[in-house]
Amino acid sequence: MTDAGNKIMSMRDAVARFVADGDCVVIEGFTHLICFAAAHEIIRQRRRDLTLCRLTPDLIYDQLIAAGCAKKLVFSWAGNPGVGSLHALRRAVEKQHPQALELEEYSHFGLVARLSAGAAKLPFWPLRDYQGSDLPAVNDKIRSVTCPYTSEVIATVPALNPDVTIVHAQRADRGGNTQIWGLYGVQKEAAFAARRVIVVVEEIVDEKIVRGDPNRTLIPGIIVDAVVCEPWGAHPSYAQGYYDRDNEFYVDWEDISRDEAALAGWLDDFVHGVADRAGYMKKLGDDRRKRLSAKPLISPGVNYGF
């Protein structure tokens, strides 16, 4: 590859260049590979009025909402998995604090379908869903269409085409050919649906490594605008084969986020108080890093010969 194909840049540059005030932003990853490092840089650069879309807002959007970056949330399940509520989100919805937050709500299937339509560049996606549910009554974007072949009435959701999608992954080459294993979530659909794509990885590898196992490539470099290397960039989420989910942090977030001052203090310490992910990890400490590091469990390779 010529150096013209090199898309590697720092997180600071990637966010400065590709995330603007008022953008529709998707940072996906279903429990696995949630790019907290990107969210923290968005908070540091004080982006405002973002429309944040994710199936599960999780702690990552709770932090962006608490930091005042969001004006709207598009989602399908808003809780702290296995723990309880997202308190910054609830403060915004129930008390309009620090600012009001507009909600647009789907089920998981509905939001997956929106991204599938966006990725396929279709105006909408049909799905057998929502009959007997109140969800269409509170979201007028959930509509229906009559099938031209069977006359069946079937639910539809509109395409979601974010201004920017950010996905975390285990590894990519300099051109952004990105390999993911473990849970895929909707990373592929979210990336293909977006106008701009930032890929954040645990490791940059040589293009030869990618070519040696092409079936593992989920996102091709041709749709990627920036490649950022941020080891541990998904903590407290996880990266299969690199580090485990920090369940303790998810539990701790309950107390941190319930108290507005404690949350502001946490953002000051772990987001504004550090320059980048390396600084965050240093603050987190070596003990936690050791405790969460993945034990090796190597998959035998396959024969790609012909």
Place this chain on the structure above:
Amino acid sequence: MAVRAAHELGDGEVVFVGIGLPNLACNLARATHAPNLVLIYESGAVGAVPDRLPVSIGDPALVTGSLAVATMADVFQFYLQGGRIQVGFLGGAQVDRYGNINSTVIGPYEKPKVRLPGSGGACEIAIHAKRVIVVAPLTPRTFPASVDFITSPGHNGKYGTRSSMHLPGAGPVRVVTDVGVLEPASRDGELELVAIYPGVDPEETKKKAGWPLRVAPNLTVLPPPTQKELHLLRDVLDPKHLYIEKRDA
């Protein structure tokens, strides 16, 4: 509740697993009478064999040793909408007399008293799974006559019945509670008490729903959990007691 829910599962069935008690029930069933249960998680793990109790629905232990990892688009379109899921588990803040489930808001939607997490995959599980098992403690608060918001459709409601809406699955056919099991009556889909745990008074139980709870004429008393089941739950599957208290077993 976990033991009763486990008994609802047949060997070899394909189950869409939620986190918490349903997850425990599925792994208990797998360790006892249903070793060939196929666990599918909405996060994409198919045929998962978690060797630790998953704290989240996307735990890495669900992937290690599984049969396949599917994208979520495949999970919802091909596995669930495609009719490949036999059993779905659901819980919720409110379950009404017809098995409609609310996991969205308490109070009015625009100005909620409590904002709950929302549907997740619940709405489509309630529609597509061949049958749904609901797990929730029986209290008037959890079982009001009607729910504040229908996240997931039951047997009957303001939009019609399952057959008038052409819902592919049978809906919540069993509701496992802390005192016994409810089932929808065939004539109108209203949940009625069909079975109780040993030592539970059916008359007391009737007061625990927000509507006049009918008791089925052939009310049965369920067998108590075996020592083996209790040991598996308390000492092996959930040793830290994340999801069970002693009374829940």
